[in-house]
Amino acid sequence: GENVEQHPSTLSVQEGDSAVIKCTYSDSASNYFPWYKQELGKGPQLIIDIRSNVGEKKDQRIAVTLNKTAKHFSLHITETQPEDSAVYFCAASKGNQFYFGTGTSLTVIP
Amino acid sequence: DAGVIQSPRHEVTEMGQEVTLRCKPISGHDYLFWYRQTMMRGLELLIYFNNNVPIDDSGMPEDRFSAKMPNASFSTLKIQPSEPRDSAVYFCASSLAGGLEQYFGPGTRLTVT
Numbered sequence: 001g002e003n004v005e006q007h008p009s010t011l012s013v014q015e016g017d018s019a020v021i022k023c024t025y026s027d028s029a030s031n032y033f034p035w036y037k038q039e040l041g042k043g044p045q046l047i048i049d050i051r052s053n054v055g056e057k058k059d060q061r062i063a064v065t066l067n068k069t070a071k072h073f074s075l076h077i078t079e080t081q082p083e084d085s086a087v088y089f090c091a092a093s094k095g096n097q098f099y100f101g102t103g104t105s106l107t108v109i110p
Numbered sequence: 111d112a113g114v115i116q117s118p119r120h121e122v123t124e125m126g127q128e129v130t131l132r133c134k135p136i137s138g139h140d141y142l143f144w145y146r147q148t149m150m151r152g153l154e155l156l157i158y159f160n161n162n163v164p165i166d167d168s169g170m171p172e173d174r175f176s177a178k179m180p181n182a183s184f185s186t187l188k189i190q191p192s193e194p195r196d197s198a199v200y201f202c203a204s205s206l207a208g209g210l211e212q213y214f215g216p217g218t219r220l221t222v223t
Contacts, residue, residue: 032210043114043201043214044153089153096141096205097166098212100153 002027004092006101013080014109021104023090024072030092030099033066033073038087038103047088048075080108112136114215116202122221128190131218134183135204143203143212144177144187153201159185192222 003026013019023033031052036044050057050064050073057064061080066073077084085108091098115134123129135142143158157167162179170177174193179185189196199219203212 034211036214041216043203043216046211046213049211093210096143096158096160097155102152 002030002092002094002099004090004099004101006090006104008104009102010105010107012107012109015080015082017080019075019077019080019084019106019108021075021088021090021106022072023074023092023101024070025092025099026071027092027094028068028071029094032093033064034091034093034098035062035064035075036089036091038089040086044089077106080106082108082110084108114202114204114213116200116215116218118218119216120219120221122223123192124223125193126191127222128188129192129196129220129222131187131200131202131220133185133187133202133215135185135202136213137183138206139204139213140207141205141212142179142185143205144185145201145203145214147199147201147217148197156187189220192220194222196220197222 006023034049037047038044048062048064050066061078063076087103087105089103090101117132144156147153156169157177159179177187199217201214201217203214205212
């Protein structure tokens with residue numbers, strides 16, 4: 001099966017700085033890579049995703065990059081704000097089954 | 111759009127009791143997924159349905175767990191009998207045909223004492 005590793009497990013940044021979270025996957029057949037944000041007491045919320053035929057995708061302050069050769073993908077958040085504080089999960093899939101990373105707890109310090 | 115609806119939001123029960131968790135997917139979504147989240151194991155897929163039919167239940171931990179989807183707008187996850195190690199947050203998610211872009215409900219926090 002697929003194995004997704006996520007780093008770091010915790011990340012603290014100053015407001016306005018950038019945050020980068022990295023994930024690696026093991027199955028080269030995986031072709032869809034979503035990122036979820038989970039706030040305390042809530043369900044994961046899809047914030048951005050990328051398919052294997054694309055190398056980079058951007059949505060305002062959030063971007064995701066994918067390196068299929070190296071089998072890793074990253075989430076980039078620029079100009080961080082306190083409301084970006086949450087747990088972020090990456091996932092990889094090649095069908096309907098998602099394999100999630102272990103999560104990164106991001107804290108943005110005002 | 112109401113999003114995925116789950117009930118109850120919190121459930122506290124004693125070991126040995128039957129627990130039923132409920133989910134209403136987003137209208138028009140063909141896929142429904144049940145996940146369990148714990149600190150030790152993270153987010154795990156338990157089972158998923160396509161057009162009300164169970165497709166993959168390989169993640170269901172034991173025979174004590176069962177799931178049904180009697181129609182397109184309702185699904186249940188049942189644990190009978192419950193055990194303390196079943197304590198977790200259970201999420202339901204749904205997606206359109208193709209199974210991508212899964213949308214999660216708010217979850218049910220289950221505590222088994």
